[in-house]
Amino acid sequence: MNQQQRKNCQNRIFNYFHQWWFRVILCCTIVFLYAPIIVLVIFSFNDSRRNVTWHGFTFKYYEKAIHNNNLIEAFLNSLSIAFFNTVFSLILGTLTALLLWRFRFSYKSVYEGIILVPIIIPEICIGIALLVFFNLCGWPNDLPWPLNLSKITCAHILFSFPFVAVIIRARLAKFNLDQEEAALDLGANHKQIFKNVLFPHLKPALIVSSLLAFTLSLDDFVITFFMSGPETTTVPIKIYSMVRFSVTPEVNAASTILLLITIVLAAIAIWIQRGWAKEVEKS
C-alpha cells in the first residue's frame, strides 16, 4: 500500500468527523450549549416585561441596570476582589510552581497532591469550612472598604492559586535549562537571569493565568455565598437574589454585562495560548 492509499484508508475508517452521526451529535451539542445563553443575551434587549415574545429593541433594561445602585456597588466589589485575587494568586501560584520545578524535597508528591485539594473537594465544603473558621477566629466584620472584602478575597485566592501554579508549572517544564547555563557563562547573576531569561519565557503563562484567576474570582458563587454579608455582595450574589425573585429582562441585562466581560477575557486567554502552542510546534 503506498502512502496515498494508506491515507485514504485511514480517512475512511477513522474520520468520524465526516460521518453524518457525528455531525448531528455535534450540532445538537453546540445548540444545547449555546442556545440558552444566546437567547438570554437577545432577550435582554426585548422591550417587554413578560420576556417571552419579541416586542422590539430597547436599551431600557441596561439603563435600569446601570442606575441600580446596589448592582453597581456589587460590581465594584467584584472587580476589587478579582483584582486583589489576581495579584496574590499570581504571587503564590508562581512561588508554588518554582518550588515544584526547582527543588527536590521529601514528600514532594504528597505536597503536589495537597496543592490540588482546593480544586478537588466540593466548593460547598470549602465554603462552610471557611465560614466556621472566620467565625471562630473572630475575623472582624466591620472593616472599612475594601478591607471588608478580605474574607471573600482570601477564599478566592485559596482556589485560584492552584490553577495558576498548574499553568505556570506547565510553562516552566518547557524551559530550556541550557539558556540559564548560557546566561551564567556570560556572567549574569541570579537576579538578571530571572529578569531577562526566565521572566520573558513565563510571560504568556503569567498573562493567561492572571486572566483565569480574574474570571474565576468574578464567577465564583458558592464559596462567596457563605462569605458575603449585606455590605459585601458581589455580582453573582446580587444576580442570584434577583433570579430567586423572578425572570426579568433586567437580570438578563446584568447577566449579559458579566458574560461579555468573561467572554472577552477568555478569548484573550485562549488566543494567547494558541500562539504559545504554535511556538512549541515550531521549536
Place this chain on the structure above:
Amino acid sequence: MKSARNHKLAFWLTFCPPTLWMLIFLLVPILIIGIFSFSAKQGLVDISASWVLDNHIRAFDPVYLSVFFKSIGIAALTTLICFLIGFPVAIGIASAPKSWKPVLLMIVVLPFWVNLLIRTYALIAVFRTRGFFNFSLEWVANLFGIPFEPLTLLYNDAAVILGLVYIHLPFMILPLYAGFEGFNKSLLEAASDLGAQQFKIITAIVLPIMAPSIISGCILVFIPALGSFLTPELLGGPSSQMIANVIERQFLAANDWPFGSALSMMLIYLTFGALALRYFWLRRRNFSSTENKP
C-alpha cells in the same frame, strides 16, 4: 532540579507563602469542621468538642441516607449522560481536519468560562412553564391545530440532571479528546484490515485503550456533580435536594453546625473515595499490563 538542602534560603522563600496559605485557609478550617463533626451542640450557640458519634449516626437516618443515595444517583446519571454525549463528540473532534480542531475545541471549552449562575439562569429562562421551549412547542401545536398545555419542565429531578449535564459536559469532552489523540491509530487500521466492523473497532479497541481517560472524565464530572449546590437549588423541586443543599440548610437555617459538619465531612470522604477507586484501578491496570509483557 536542585536539592532543598543546598539552597535553603531560596527553598524556604518559595515554600513558606503558599504552604502557610494552604495551612491557614484550607487545612485548619477542614480540621475544625472535622472536630465539629464529633461535637455536640449545647444550647443555641455553644459547641463542645465531646467526641460523640451522634452526628454521624444521625447522617444514616433514612431521611438523610436517601438524600445521599439520591445525590449519588443523580451524579452517576449525569456522568453517564455526559459520557454518552461526550464520547462521540470527542472522537469526532479528534478526527477532524487540523484547521477545524482548535475551532471546535474552543466552541466546547468556551462555556466553561461563562458564569455557572448565568448558565443556570439561562436554562430557567428557556425551560420554565412560560419559557421559550414551551412557547415554541405551543407555536408548533397551533400550526397543526392541536390543543396545547404548557409542560412543567423545571423543579424536578430531570431538570437537575439536565442542568448538571449542561454545566459539566466540557469536563467530559476534554479528557476524552486528549485520550483519543494520544494513541496509535495503526491499531484501528490493523483491526479494519482484519475485517472488524466500525462498531466492533470502537467497543473492542477504542474503549479499552481510552479507559484511563474515560475514568478521568467520569471523575471530573462525578465529583463536582455530587457536591453541586446551585443547580439543585435553582432547578430542583422540594424533593430533589442534594447533599450540598442539606448542608447549607444546617448552617444557614437550622443552625446545627455539628451535624452540618458531619454531613460535609462525609461528602469529603465520598470525594476522596471516588479518587481512591480511580487510583487503585489505574495501579491494578498498570500492574497487570506489565505482568502480561513477555
